[in-house]
Amino acid sequence: MNPILSRRATLALIAASCSLPTWSQNVPDKPLRVILPIGAGSGVDTIARAGTQALTKALGGQPVVIENLPGAGGITGASALAKAAPDGLTIGLVSNNHVINPSVFKKLPYDTLGDFTPISVMGATPFVLVVNPNKVAAHNVKELIALLKAKPDAYNYASSGNGTVIHLAGEMFVDEAQVKIRHIPYKGTGPMVTDLIGGQVEMGVVALPAVQAHLKSGALRAIGLCGNVRTPAAPDIPTIAEQGLPNYNIEGWFAVIGPAKLPADQVKRIHDAFVAAYASPEVKEAMAKQGNVINPTTPEAAVQYFRTEMARYAVLAKKSGITLD
Structure with missing residues (x-):
């Protein structure tokens, strides 16, 4: 090749490479901290x-x-996030509890x-509403309601904490079924599930992914799904609604x-990364096995949804009479 042409070609390649977006130039040199307030x-x-x-990978x-x-x-977790610098290095992944708290706590340290x-x-x-099979003989909603009405106040139901969505889901069942069950709050899902398996509490509502292994092993028994449709991840578990309580419908959502x-540029960067990550084949497969439905909203739609x-x-918290200091 002509040396002059060769030199021009080399310079053209260098110029082209400099114009291409380079991830290493845009990737923050610090990790992305994801706070889970659970x-x-x-x-x-x-x-x-x-x-x-x-x-x-998406980042x-x-x-x-x-x-x-x-x-x-x-x-606790939301407070830490509220105090974090808005630099795109700290975000949170929250659930229903984030928007429930203003209705159940008299005062919050943030807006x-x-x-x-x-x-x-x-x-x-x-x-999913689950029971300890060694403590509760019921296999479905009808049998459970009959058991609870035959022995009022003889059974306990667990939650992941006072005023949480899990607590409200339990209260919703109590209200719809017109039964009496004592509420036992725990500090998180982990301790709650441990005591459900151990028999310290008889029943409770919990996210399906957190108990799938225990349902398969027989350590816990599913009474019914709390949403109004069945899930492909557990097609044999009927909904509570289809078992005689048609107005019972509650599920957990999660938001970034x-x-x-x-x-705005950080909002877009993080939003697009999450959308890409949860659309990847391996994560889609994991979500499907857990029964999760992924349908990301825009930031604007998220504001309105909140x-x-x-x-x-x-309305539900007021009806249940839940008030916390």
Whole structure:
């Protein structure tokens, strides 16, 4: 090749390469901290950890660090997120509890809407009412209601904490079934499931991904799904609605949020990374096995969804009479 042409070709290649986007130039040199205001072993925890590797890839190699900060129905973790710098290095993955708390706590150390930047409501996970098979003879809703009415106040139901969506799901069942069951709150899903298996409490509502293995082993028995449709992840478990309580319908959702005043470019970067990560084949397969439905919203739709859900749970919390200091 002509030396002059060769030199020109080389210079053209260098110029072209300089114009291409380079991930290494845009990837933050610090990890993305993802705060989960719930304990390890919960449904949202399972969902978050299933997507960690794919999220790192979608972020161009930026490491992702999951940090569980449970306590006070999610207030501990949300408070930490509210205080974080809006630099795109700290976000949170929250559940229904985030919008329930204003209705059950007399005072919060933050503004549920004003102190955060909604990025996306990613999807939903099914809840299931389970019982300890050694403590509860019932196999379905009809048998369970008959058992509870025959022995009022003789049984306990567990929740992941006072005022949580799991607590409200239990209260909703009590109201719809017109039965009496004592509520036993735990500090997170992990301890709750441990005592359900151990027989310290007889029943409880829990996210399906958190108990799938225990349902398969027989350590726990499913009475019914809490949503209004069955899930392909557990097609043999009927819904509570189809078993005689048609108005019973509650499921868990999970959303990505950041601190207030998160710049638009960071919102887009994080939103797009989560969408890509949870659309990857390996994460889609994991979500399908868990029964989760992934349907990411835009940041704008997430804002409106938070407002709608806050209003919905305010009515339910008032009806249940749940008030916490």
